[in-house]
Amino acid sequence: MPDPSQFIKASAAQSPFFVGVDLGGTNVKIGVVDDRGRTLSWLTEPTESEKGPESGAQRMGEAVLRAIADAGLSPSDVARVGLGSPGTMDVPAGMLIRPHNLPGWFNFPIRDRVSHYCGLGVTFTNDANAAANGEFWIGAGSAMHSMVMLTLGTGIGCGIIIGDFSIEGENSHGAECGHIIIDIAKDARMCGCGQRGHLEAYCSAPHVVNRIELALASGRESSLSPRMADGEELTPELLAEEAAKGDALAREIIFDTARYLGIGAVTLLHTIDPSGIVLGGGMTFGRDQSELGREFMEEFRAEVRRRAFPVIAERVMIDYASLGGDAGYIGAAGIARFQWLRSQHG
Amino acid sequence: MPDPSQFIKASAAQSPFFVGVDLGGTNVKIGVVDDRGRTLSWLTEPTESEKGPESGAQRMGEAVLRAIADAGLSPSDVARVGLGSPGTMDVPAGMLIRPHNLPGWFNFPIRDRVSHYCGLGVTFTNDANAAANGEFWIGAGSAMHSMVMLTLGTGIGCGIIIGDFSIEGENSHGAECGHIIIDIAKDARMCGCGQRGHLEAYCSAPHVVNRIELALASGRESSLSPRMADGEELTPELLAEEAAKGDALAREIIFDTARYLGIGAVTLLHTIDPSGIVLGGGMTFGRDQSELGREFMEEFRAEVRRRAFPVIAERVMIDYASLGGDAGYIGAAGIARFQWLRSQHG
Numbered sequence: 001m002p003d004p005s006q007f008i009k010a011s012a013a014q015s016p017f018f019v020g021v022d023l024g025g026t027n028v029k030i031g032v033v034d035d036r037g038r039t040l041s042w043l044t045e046p047t048e049s050e051k052g053p054e055s056g057a058q059r060m061g062e063a064v065l066r067a068i069a070d071a072g073l074s075p076s077d078v079a080r081v082g083l084g085s086p087g088t089m090d091v092p093a094g095m096l097i098r099p100h101n102l103p104g105w106f107n108f109p110i111r112d113r114v115s116h117y118c119g120l121g122v123t124f125t126n127d128a129n130a131a132a133n134g135e136f137w138i139g140a141g142s143a144m145h146s147m148v149m150l151t152l153g154t155g156i157g158c159g160i161i162i163g164d165f166s167i168e169g170e171n172s173h174g175a176e177c178g179h180i181i182i183d184i185a186k187d188a189r190m191c192g193c194g195q196r197g198h199l200e201a202y203c204s205a206p207h208v209v210n211r212i213e214l215a216l217a218s219g220r221e222s223s224l225s226p227r228m229a230d231g232e233e234l235t236p237e238l239l240a241e242e243a244a245k246g247d248a249l250a251r252e253i254i255f256d257t258a259r260y261l262g263i264g265a266v267t268l269l270h271t272i273d274p275s276g277i278v279l280g281g282g283m284t285f286g287r288d289q290s291e292l293g294r295e296f297m298e299e300f301r302a303e304v305r306r307r308a309f310p311v312i313a314e315r316v317m318i319d320y321a322s323l324g325g326d327a328g329y330i331g332a333a334g335i336a337r338f339q340w341l342r343s344q345h346g
Numbered sequence: 347m348p349d350p351s352q353f354i355k356a357s358a359a360q361s362p363f364f365v366g367v368d369l370g371g372t373n374v375k376i377g378v379v380d381d382r383g384r385t386l387s388w389l390t391e392p393t394e395s396e397k398g399p400e401s402g403a404q405r406m407g408e409a410v411l412r413a414i415a416d417a418g419l420s421p422s423d424v425a426r427v428g429l430g431s432p433g434t435m436d437v438p439a440g441m442l443i444r445p446h447n448l449p450g451w452f453n454f455p456i457r458d459r460v461s462h463y464c465g466l467g468v469t470f471t472n473d474a475n476a477a478a479n480g481e482f483w484i485g486a487g488s489a490m491h492s493m494v495m496l497t498l499g500t501g502i503g504c505g506i507i508i509g510d511f512s513i514e515g516e517n518s519h520g521a522e523c524g525h526i527i528i529d530i531a532k533d534a535r536m537c538g539c540g541q542r543g544h545l546e547a548y549c550s551a552p553h554v555v556n557r558i559e560l561a562l563a564s565g566r567e568s569s570l571s572p573r574m575a576d577g578e579e580l581t582p583e584l585l586a587e588e589a590a591k592g593d594a595l596a597r598e599i600i601f602d603t604a605r606y607l608g609i610g611a612v613t614l615l616h617t618i619d620p621s622g623i624v625l626g627g628g629m630t631f632g633r634d635q636s637e638l639g640r641e642f643m644e645e646f647r648a649e650v651r652r653r654a655f656p657v658i659a660e661r662v663m664i665d666y667a668s669l670g671g672d673a674g675y676i677g678a679a680g681i682a683r684f685q686w687l688r689s690q691h692g
Binding site: 088145146160162165167168169170171172173174175176177179180181182183184185193195260263264266267268269270271272273274275307309311312315 | 434491492506508511513514515516517518519520521522523525526527528529530531539541606609610612613614615616617618619620621653655657658661
């Protein structure tokens with residue numbers, strides 16, 4: 001949630017204005033930002049994907065207009081709307097193809113339908129790319145010329161930005177870096193996508209949970225065991241709690257995760273050589289408000305420094321994301337702004 | 347060597363003209379091309395790196411002028427010179443930093459010194475990036491919008507081009523894809539750079555040779571053994587000869603190489619999602635003039651198709667490079683042309 005002190009009134013904001021829409025499987029978050037990325041208003045709506053994509057597009061279009069009114073603006077003050085969505089998708093066509101988190105929203109021209117319902121031009125992008133652009137514009141990447149963002153959650157999202165260019169790919173499958181291969185072993189961990197050895201199969205929340213389940217099943221001792229015996233669910237949050245209290249197994253699993261992530265990051269550093277890497281996402285130990293989060297970051301940085309070329313190890317900036325759940329709508333608005341700026345300059 | 351039928355006379359060529367310089371540890375290759383990448387003249391010179399970088403820059407500058415005269419042109423017909431060099435380097439500064447193949451050419455402002463000796467503006471780039479740009483301009487990638495080129499040789503070179511943009515990186519270490527990590531095992535193969543598990547440690551010429559040495563040392567039978575007992579050196583060429591005759595071990599090592607390379611390629615496809623992948627370089631089995639080369643390519647393609655996202659597996663183009671040892675100077679000239687075009691359009 002944005003720091004309220006960052007909110008500004010329309011009278012103090014710098015035009016033109018942009019609206020960002022962050023479409024998720026459960027909620028849609030919509031915000032109005034000014035030309036410097038400062039939020040004037042935001043709201044969330046349940047996605048209710050079971051009502052189907054046309055209903056979703058209509059409710060999103062109407063919510064865009066509501067957010068604009070909440071900001072004290074009228075639609076004519078808004079230059080463009082950005083819409084970030086989970087894939088699979090066809091970005092140039094503005095189509096959802098087969099998004100995992102939006103069952104039934106298949107082969108749907110969402111960009112044009114949202115545009116129809118709000119009456120504004122819409123720029124379409126991938127949710128991970130939107131979040132990366134938010135951090136790049138006004139967040140943890142704002143001092144970087146180029147940036148790779150990795151987001152740890154149910155999957156591993158990635159956005160890659162170089163100067164004024166985001167890598168979207170020829171088939172809208174660029175920066176799918178959860179699916180880079182870090183392990184060629186025949187029995188490498190199986191990713192949710194059905195392939196072995198992917199970064200995501202080591203570092204996403206369900207796979208971290210699975211790694212500790214396997215360790216417990218092999219007879220390792222842990223203070224997690226009595227809590228699970230009491231019926232608690234094994235989650236990254238529970239893991240983080242016990243790690244913070246000093247449980248050796250929980251700490252091993254968490255810091256191994258940092259090292260796996262460091263290995264994936266080095267592959268990206270040796271491919272992109274960006275100014276910096278930003279880590280985002282919801283896993284509790286992945287935040288620098290906690291001692292555990294700081295230790296996780298230090299282990300990640302150390303693995304990168306051990307394995308990267310010296311000049312990269314010395315210079316690359318590595319930080320946590322700073323915009324939390326707002327990066328998506330801010331970045332979607334930023335991408336819309338970028339397309340609008342290009343259209344203004346021919 | 348360019349097909350002589352591709353050579354054109356200055357009177358038939360399309361101005362402006364560009365010169366490409368491909369600086370290697372043993373030879374320098376210099377060619378004059380027209381605005382469509384067609385070669386008017388080329389020559390090679392020994393690098394003689396032991397004479398030091400200032401002498402090298404002077405001889406390169408003079409050879410540029412000689413190549414221009416050979417083409418029937420004068421220096422004022424040439425818009426710009428491109429220089430591709432092995433790293434390490436600082437591209438924006440025009441500096442060689444510590445190139446492995448040019449001992450002693452350390453911290454040398456090569457771009458400006460070559461420019462001084464030929465009296466023309468020089469654009470500086472990495473040799474692998476130059477080769478990729480050559481293939482992208484008029485070679486195997488000329489129908490692609492974006493391309494990853496992997497070059498198999500003493501190391502693994504890489505160039506990544508997306509539209510009108512080459513990934514050079516913030517520290518001139520972009521597209522160093524020989525050094526992506528494909529194996530997290532603690533005993534993963536050691537790369538020449540001192541790190542474990544890199545793609546290059548499986549697929550470069552010395553590492554392919556080492557993999558077969560290890561297999562022979564472990565007692566595997568092969569028709570290579572009697573040839574080595576006769577004093578022949580174990581090289582990729584020898585390996586290819588015996589594989590072509592049906593030796594099982596030689597074939598296994600070669601096709602495993604194709605599969606390792608396919609694994610690395612999938613990581614790049616899931617990061618860049620390019621139109622295509624181009625394989626270049628000097629390893630004998632890596633060419634499609636031979637049955638073995640065709641089999642190598644089929645094994646590489648098959649591994650990519652097995653492991654890549656379905657839409658990428660279906661659409662990505664995968665081919666051998668077509669310009670051979672001319673890609674470097676043609677691409678260096680192409681990068682110079684690109685910088686010149688940008689300067690013309692503000």
